[in-house]
Amino acid sequence: AQKITQTQPGMFVQEKEAVTLDCTYDTSDPSYGLFWYKQPSSGEMIFLIYQGSYDQQNATEGRYSLNFQKARKSANLVISASQLGDSAMYFCAMRGHSGGSNYKLTFGKGTLLTVNP
Amino acid sequence: SAVISQKPSRDICQRGTSLTIQCQVDSQVTMMFWYRQQPGQSLTLIATANQGSEATYESGFVIDKFPISRPNLTFSTLTVSNMSPEDSSIYLCSVENGNDYEQYFGPGTRLTVT
Numbered sequence: 001a002q003k004i005t006q007t008q009p010g011m012f013v014q015e016k017e018a019v020t021l022d023c024t025y026d027t028s029d030p031s032y033g034l035f036w037y038k039q040p041s042s043g044e045m046i047f048l049i050y051q052g053s054y055d056q057q058n059a060t061e062g063r064y065s066l067n068f069q070k071a072r073k074s075a076n077l078v079i080s081a082s083q084l085g086d087s088a089m090y091f092c093a094m095r096g097h098s099g100g101s102n103y104k105l106t107f108g109k110g111t112l113l114t115v116n117p
Numbered sequence: 118s119a120v121i122s123q124k125p126s127r128d129i130c131q132r133g134t135s136l137t138i139q140c141q142v143d144s145q146v147t148m149m150f151w152y153r154q155q156p157g158q159s160l161t162l163i164a165t166a167n168q169g170s171e172a173t174y175e176s177g178f179v180i181d182k183f184p185i186s187r188p189n190l191t192f193s194t195l196t197v198s199n200m201s202p203e204d205s206s207i208y209l210c211s212v213e214n215g216n217d218y219e220q221y222f223g224p225g226t227r228l229t230v231t
Contacts, residue, residue, distance in 0.1 A: 042224075047222070
């Protein structure tokens with residue numbers, strides 16, 4: 001079974017500052033992937049970043065980076081230089097690569113980020 | 118990344134009726150997924166739709182309530198049958214990029230049942 005835990009229901013950050021959104025996970029799968037999605041109030045799910053469990057380096061995509069600490073089973077999202085448009089719900093998710101029931105994408109409960117001007 | 122469209126984007130339906138949601142992808146994909154997001158909640162997988170075979174439903178979801186079609190590698194439909202107010206949710210289709218495990222979502226269908 002897979003489990004994603006996001007312990008921050010809400011976070012506030014000042015515009016132009018960096019913010020870290022926490023995510024911890026649990027899985028029995030030796031190979032897996034970790035995802036972060038952004039969901040603005042419109043409801044669409046926007047893919048932000050992906051980290052494979054065997055990737056040697058932390059994933060980065062523009063202002064987004066994933067702080068992957070395998071031993072701690074954490075996959076925190078770091079957003080640098082926050083913008084007002086970053087205000088949204090953020091979901092951490094994972095999927096096992098070995099097939100079976102772990103192959104489906106499992107989501108955390110989400111963190112609502114508010115960027116203040 | 119795959120470009121995914123959904124129709125309708127939103128709808129308001131009467132209790133007891135059915136709504137069919139369409140999902141179109143701009144490239145051929147093996148696996149398509151349907152998710153439900155109830156108000157204020159996270160996403161829950163309804164079923165996995167593979168072309169040429171019956172959809173695989175998750176615990177708590179049944180084919181009579183959520184029939185799915187997958188006639189080809191770029192298209193799928195989800196029907197929400199005999200709707201009740203509890204079915205009011207955002208329904209999202211999703212596809213996997215088979216090359217690198219990334220998974221993308223359509224814009225969603227916001228359903229309200231009155």
